[in-house]
Amino acid sequence: MRALLKLLVSLVVIVSIAWVGLWWYAQGRIQNGFQAWAEAQAVNGVKISYSSAARGTSPLQALVTINNLVFTVSPSDSDNVLTVTLPSVGLRVDATNPTVFHVDLPNKIAANLSGKGDVAINTGLMSASEQLDPSALFNPAIYPFKGGDFIASDIDILASQGSFQVMHIDSITGHSDTNINADSTQNALDATLTIDGMGLSSVLTRLASVPFNGKITHLGYSISLSGPVPPDYATLAAQIRALPASDNIARQKLIVPIIHKWAATGGNGKVSLAVTIGPTDAATAASLKFDGNLQPTGTADLTANHLEQLTSAITAAYPGLQDYITQGEAMLSQYLSTSPSDGQNLAMHATYGPAGVTINGQKVADQPPLDWDQLANPPAPPVTSGTGQ
DSSP, X not given: OHHHHHHHHHHHHHHHHHHHHHHHHHHHHHHHHHHHHHHHGGGGTEEEEOSEEEEOOOTTEEEEEEEEEEEEEOXXXXXXXXXXXXXXXXXXXXTTEEEEEEEEOOSEEXXXXXXXXXXXXXXXXXXXXXXXXXXXXXXXXXXXXEEEEEEEEEEEEEETTTTEEEEEEEEEEEEEEEOTTOOTTSEEEEEEEEEEEEEEXXXXXXXXXXXXXXXXXXXXXXXXXXXXXXXXXXXXXXXXXXXXXXXXXXXXXXHHHHHHHHXXXXXXXXXXXXXXXXXXXXXXEEEEEEOTTOOEEXXXXXXXXXXXXXXXXXXXXXXXXXXXXXXXXXXXXGGEEEETTTEEEEEEEEEEETTEEEETTEEEEXXXXXXXXXXXXXXXXXXXXXXXX
């Protein structure tokens, strides 16, 4: 019995030492990973600084707290400098759920643009989490994240050093799934974003005569893109930023070959947007894929209801828009209908491809063939003398 007890005590000691060692190692990985990420952002024109990084003391969670975290963004084509300050950010992994990486964000965030204006963001709750790839635990070369979630609630956006409310948002939620090793039959990215109860302050609503109390009840966005992911995707943003701000041709030469390769390997995607303003629910969605000749094909849909109530409220608030709204209704008249339950409705279903563009079954235009070589090698802009004559 004494030998068994001694064995059990030895096992507990060994496991405890191993666990403490793993806990300490995990905290070191978090701290070193954050420092490497912060240094890498300099390539994108973002300087990150902080006053200190403190490791946690509980072995039940690997925790690193970043204090006085400051993001400084300096666009290469502007003298404006944006500074965003967070009092503290917690980076942690809990022992009860070791494959989830949590980012605990503060309830107050401050932003300042070159001393010209400041914004404060106060929230009841704001946090983010990332799903970890377990194989990345002991291999820093593996991209560690497979997807994530973001949530924020009771959000107030304030100006004038926090004395004037500009906007309130009830909640923001986001979710993403990523697979950087996806092929053309798999999704490389699935992402959704939902914003509910977004509205201007009552003061701004009255001053600008904004209808529906200046509120957008619901805004939802989703995107889905197939693979494969470009092998140098991690440096693509830095390559784009390194180009002169005015050199759109160089950007086109860099980006088009990547899209061409994606199309040639079966690339496809979908995007959707839904919004509720006042009495109107509107939604749009589009899909994209490529045929055997790498010509774009797909669909697009647009629907909206209670348009008569929406346009009446807008023209009552801004009479000068009446002519534009009347012209728009005339252009869309063949796609408008009326029902007792939904009022005036808009319904458009479009298809596009080499055969042309159709809306609700009627062809409305030809689709010019896409010349990838010409798109990847655009002509240089005409040279001007600069003499002013």
